[in-house]
Amino acid sequence: MASPAASETPYAAAVRLGCSIEQLGYCARCQGYCHRYGQGGGPLCPPCWEIVEQARKRG
Ligand SMILES: [Zn+2]
Structure with missing residues (x-):
């Protein structure tokens, strides 16, 4: 269950x-x-970098 980071404090x-x-x-x-x-x-945040990298590798 991935929850959005919206509730996370900046700190x-x-x-x-x-x-x-x-x-x-x-x-x-x-x-x-x-x-x-x-x-x-x-x-991008680390999880999104990961997604973009995966997509790039697949071409
Ligand atoms: Zn992101």
């Missing part, structure tokens, strides 16, 4: 993602929190 999301609160942004795919800004950041 909890930052801890989970291993970044600071200022580096948090919203994932372009699922609108959950992701490490969006700064070093190591990107527009």
Whole structure:
């Protein structure tokens, strides 16, 4: 049962993602929190990166 990350606090999301609160942004795919800004950041959260990578491998 995957629950949406909407109820997660920014602090909890930052801890989970291993970044600071200022580096948090919203994932372009699922609108959950992701490490969006700064070093190591990107527009997608880790689960969405995984999905995109899988899709890319399948071509
Ligand atoms: Zn996502």
